[in-house]
Each structure stands twice: as C-alpha cells, then as structure tokens.
Amino acid sequence: MARVSVPTKQDFDWLRAEMVGFIRTQLIAAAATLRLAEQLQNGGRRAEDFAAAAGLEPAIAFRFLWALASSIARASKSPRTVPDSRASHEGCTPALVVAP
DSSP states (O other), X not given: OOOOOOOOHHXXXXXXXXXXXXXXXXXXXXXXXXXXXXXXXXXXXXXXXXXXXXXXXXXXXXXXXXXXXXXXXXXXXXXXXXXOTTOOSTTOOGGGOOOX
C-alpha cells in the first residue's frame, strides 16, 4: 500500500516563497517592458501619466504600480534581503540598489 504524506508548514512556506518569487519576477519583467525606469528618470509621475505613456488603461496602470511598489516594500523588509553597501543615496532602500 502506498504511503501518503501530509504536507507540512515548511512545504507550504517553500511553495509560497516560490510563488512570490515568480510574481516579483513577472512584475520586474513588466516594468522593464514598459520602460518604467526611463519614465521615472526625471522624477515621479502620476499613474494616469504613466498609463498614457505606456499605452495602458489608467486603472490597470494604477494596479500594476501598486503591486510593484508593495512587492518592493515587502522585499525590503524580508529577512532574506541582503543590504547593499553601495546604497549611498540618503533614504535609498538597499533592496532597490541594482549593480551596474
């Protein structure tokens, strides 16, 4: 007879971490495709302005920007985030520093 194992909390934690990683990867890919960094180069923009430049509906742009910002905020609080000593800008979140 086959032995059935019950998933543990560690199994669910692992699966959740994998899913969150996939979602973050997709958000970053979408930001790159929509050239978000280039659009924010001269400062912040409203979601409506970003939507017009990216060819998106304003509601979709708002939800995308909200999801990206909240994902970054969660990542910067994660114990798995390694601080980067190159974060020289005051108020810069180390998790957002990208190596050249």
